[in-house]
Amino acid sequence: MGDLIDIQAPLEQEGTKAVVRNWLRAIGETVKAGDPLVELETDKVTQEVGAPADGVLAEVLMQSGDDAIPGAVLGRIGSQATEAGNAPHYSPAVRHAAEEYGLDPATVAGTGRGGRVTRADMDRAFAARQEGPASGATGTEGRGAAPRSRRIPHSGMRAAIAEHMLNSVTRAPHVTAVFEADFSAVMRHRDEHGKRLAARGIKLSYTAYVVSACVAAMRAVPEVNSRWHEDALEVYEDINIGVGISLADKGLVVPVIHRAQDLSLAEIAARLQDLATRARSNALSHAEVTGGTFTISNHGVSGSLLAAPIIINQPQSAILGVGKLDKRVVVREVDGADTIQIRPMAYVSLTIDHRALDGHQTNAWLTHFVRAIETWPTERGR
Template sequence: MTSMVEITAPLEQEGTKAVVRNWLKQIGDRVREGDALVELETDKVTQEIPAPCDGILSEIAMSDGDDAAPGDILGRMSVEAKGVAPDAPAAPLQKQSASSAAVATHYSPAVRQAAVEYGIDPATLKGSGRDGRVTRADMDHALDAGKAHSSAPASPPATMGQPASSIQVDGKSRTVPHSAMRLAIARHMAHSLASAPQVTAVFEADFTAIMRHRDSHKDRMKAEGVNLSYTAYFVAASVAAMKLVPEVNSQWHDDSLEIFEDINIGVGIALGDKGLLVPVIRQAQELSLQDIAARLQDLTSRARSNTLKNDELKGGTFTISNHGVSGSLVASPIIINQPQSAILGVGKLEKRVVVREVDGVDTIQIRPMAYVSLTIDHRSLDGHQTNAWLTEFVRILETWR
């Protein structure tokens, strides 16, 4: 005798949904409790869903590319009663052979639900999923395309400056489906700009002092397995500036400003075309420069190897975007990571000619300089606080001992 056990998407995950990316087992495979069954890609990380018990994978309910909300059923397992030989799995409810015209095409629950809600026959679409399967994203795109088509005038005027529903080109193009991470970033950025008035202030910082300090200590730290990066100094200087202007480490509420005692600093880590992650260094106010450098090294390594835990991406109260590593001098605005009140941007480090006073005489010198910016939620902060924070941040960097 056998019973069925559901395989479900985790109730606790970063964001409100995930996307099925890859089944690691096939229908009929015998698995042990804890064996990885399927990969889910959330807007932040990819995680493996383990088998809830010993048994046989008997059904795959969601295919590659399907959206999986917390608690959704991904598949089912056949579990044998003790002392009873397992039954062979029933005819799988997974995708059926597409080569036979007599067999109905399989669509995931998400696609079937969209078909009912949108009134769109998935058979009319070209799928972007594995083996050409239609995904929920394909259904969403078809709905959006239909809305754009129905709302466009029959003969749109060719008016310069008027946005068109799509770009018309004579040459070839290709369509690249958005990843779950890219869609999540897009929604998050649009929400941030829509919800908060954002203002950016830009200062200039001389990196001479921290470069000297780093040159004096990096070999010792390297011998201890720690890479001393410039970003570690940015985190430490941010902590020092928060002591002077604690309101920067805050969140706006309609009836109050919540100022956090713990300084949990998220650091943006680019993942190439995939997007970016923002792991959080918690209670940075309690850490030394070497501790910060070690945390950064660990988080960066695991972000790029896709082994971060969801909890390591949550709870940030302030964010640093070191956009200069990719070559930009200034980026404005660097959109706030909602619901935080501010985000620091650090531009490209380069040698510049500057004027410095020596013994009362102006001198022309070549110094390592970078632009640093603070984008603020103008509901939470004003220009006075913004400039005071940046002044202290720059002072700490330029007088580092």
């Protein structure tokens, strides 16, 4: 057989953990250079790894669920297929489950490509064994019994998110301040200009106003757009704002609007629309989910009024939370007299890394943010 060529995991992953999602080709299949071979999943994005050269997929060294560190060898390309032999190959994840559960993988029905046994198959088999036969009159009436349950194996994205969140709260002291913002001016501006932008194919979302208001607040309190180092605070000149987008039960991705300080409201809206569409079809590039300096969690879209603390997206220094936009009764002064009015209000929170920022900076940032929202159009609102 000719020389084998390694199929390697990408070297640039911004420190995130990647796992093998699934192979797109089977051993023995002929491939061309660049053909997608295997999908890797991180807490931010799913990406395909292509064939490094023309040839035949000769070896698969990592299976679904296996960790893939940068540069890890996933498999190999050769000039012809290798002899698989009679002994089945089980991934490290499956072998670990076999040891943990005391299960022989050979007795488990595989649902992977080519009938291979996956970690999920092992989890299901173990859960089925724990449940045992259907219960009848067993003589256990009146005695305590373990509650029935089912195991849902973590996806690679969910496991990576969990690790990222734990790392953030472990290393950074989180403090949250909460303000209230009146979106009346934003709603009027959106009503006046939304149809004009819609004719150009641009949806003018409330999130676009939030991003633009963040830029205004960053100009007033630039230290919020920063990263903590043990010997210094690194304050970024570019305002690269990530916006969390839920993928339902699959997890969360945070595409980034780079250099938001140079974009108009319409340009921000168009960028948001494009990123959100491609995020939900796993079509984001690596560059589009990296390089953020600040993050927005628009948790109100799913109904919550307030979420605190929202975990900071390390290594950033702060994250903005925007609650549900809701009509509330407020008191407003008109001609020197207090009046009761109904206004579209939302709670906005800023969670900070208290190593990098203090309360006066936090409150000053929120003050400028709320002012930008409530006095629209501002200089950035044209």
